[in-house]
Amino acid sequence: MAAFEIKVDPGVYDSAMLDSIKKVEATRPSRIGAELRRMSAEEKEDVLRRFHPDYREDGFAVLRVGPNKGEKVPSELCDLLEGRSRVLGVKVDVAHPDYDTDVLIIGGGGAGASAAIEASEGGARTMIVTKLRIGDANTMMAEGGIQAADKPNDSPLIHYLDALGGGHFYNKPELLKKLVMEAPEAIQWLNKLGVMFDKDADGTMVTTHGGGTSRKRMHACADYSGAEIMRVLRDEVINRGIQIVDFTAAIELVLDDRGQCAGAVLRNMETGELRVARAKAVIIATGGAGRLHYQGFPTSNHYGATADGLILGYRAGAKLLYADTIQYHPTGVAYPEQMLGALVTEKVRSCGAQLVNVDGIAFMNPLETRDVTAASIIRECKERGKGVPTPLGSAIWLDTPMIEELGGKGTIEKRIPGMLRMYSKFGIDMRLTPILIYPTLHYQNGGLDVTDKSMTNIPGLFVAGEAAGGVHGRNRLMGNSLLDVIVFGRNAGKFASAYVPDVRLGVPTLAHVEKFQAELSAAGVKSKVESPLLLPSYTHGNPKFADTIKWGHAEL
């Protein structure tokens, strides 16, 4: 095949950037093959404490009500957790449901789809509601890959230790055990569904390192790993005839008078019509929170990542775990601004690109864990003043031409074609020039607290994927989230379908919502927004809307 052709825009980099690129090029030959030192445990500790956004006091607020009262969470999340329910003052007849099912899955991403397949496999009547389309999810955007210890020099034990250290030893052992032990089977399952993994001619999976891995166990489907997995799962869900209700958000859970989860109140995103779904088990698979833009960071997340499931669960009494730990992906696009915040997959670094400052110096080993790498990039820009100036702040080079020098011409097109295409649309050929990056809000490490059966403290309420917390401790490794959505999506689907035959639902009620509202009032909390948020609002600096549309405005 002819090499991918790119029309380079000569004006895309300004003269200061071009000067810096010259320095990057000058040091490149000496950097190739040179071993970059890894940081000691103390050095990592230090850079995290001083530069990681999780340690910025002013980015957090303390919850005044609910199961995690007294604990700190990101301020924006706190506003939503303490927000006003969308069903208050509205007539909702939970006793006469519009839908009746065994397992209701909220969210149509990787975890929701995996859960749906297993729940239906287990014989349960299964239904997915999703506020956008099935597949509109962070899973679709996961570029890097999926971890599994299936090579002879690797084992679930080594995978366990890598993830535990990466998570700063806070991972819940029973969840982490499940993640690593069921990883090889997850790969096998996906492969049997027809996912096209990168393989050698003899069938050996092509696996690489990711930040924080001690073995090469990152499986990939070029740099469309998540997209490839998601489209196959979606196809399978449809093939099985599982009911999908799209453009419909869950805005509140329904409990019964015995405290069991009994369904959800749904809202049509386009018409605003409310409906009620009755279910014997509910699986929250609503994903992450990047679109809340904590501390003003741009995000790599999809449009719907607004932490809805956390709000629904919390209001119904489910506990959160590690909701104060957020992953900032070290390499988000910093320039050009049309792509601001978009993810530059970690695979770019696995393939050999180094992180280089304005002077052309590679200031760190590019394969440290994500939190350490992000904090080090922020330090390089903020404290050491060695960032490259851009219109939106300073940034660091990711020296992509190194990949071609290390792996041979054509490596970028073969291994990270999506990246090449994304940059090409804005006139940049990453094979020839390095690219500018800065940390971007990427992943919610914590979430709702679950058992190894994926159930919360509320009977019948399950959670899977990014909305659940604990498996990754306080920092997730690359490739463990795609794995998480598959392993725990399936897990939730299996246990939910096994749970429903014995369930006897009582009288459905929304009393918990009013009770929560009463607690808010008693604590003197004035809600700032209606929640869940459902979708963010953007006006891109249009002065005409400065006063009329605000973040989290109540009406769709």
Place this chain on the structure above:
Amino acid sequence: MDKMVNIYIAGKQYTVPDSLTIMNAMEYAGYRHIRGCGCRAGFCGACATIYRIKGDSELRFCLACQTKVQDNMYIASLPFFPTQKQTYDIEKVKPDQTVMMELYPEIYSCIGCNACTKACPQGLPVMQYIAYAQRGEYEKCAEASFDCIACGMCSARCPAGITHPMVSLLARRLYGKYIAPESEHVDNRVDEVLRGDYDALIKELSEKPLDELKEMYNHREIEK
């Protein structure tokens, strides 16, 4: 200050900064996306968009999240297109030509106009991958279509009513499941785990004191 340009959203004029993507320009103009917006990063195909520059007869196809606005751009969003998805049991189909004949017989009515290829925002050889599918050459079809994001613009243009993204998805699943070489090392490891080979070991590891685990982690051997 950004340069401002005039764009026409469904025919109505708005003035927006020229640095914005079509998706962002619509929001700047005051729209709030519900349909037509997903990943905002070129992966999901939600934001299929057709446009024409005033005075130019050529229709152009793009992703709203990946394309900058231009002066005098007439924009129509295509958030949904009625494609045909046939259902099948992946365990029961066979990776031969008959599957396509049964499920997507319309692919044999392709008239070779190449309108699909011209519409593809991913730059894929769409007509070519349909030809591969016709011949049951699923490996080639899978590779040529791999970057498809199912935006549906090819299907919107096809005079033969072909649903290209569904055809290629079937080809890729057939290839991934039946044609690509099997990965023995994965099957072996799954067998070991199911046999319980790691049960005692992982229990022991997970119960070790924190200090010992930290020690092990900090001194673990890292594959080159």
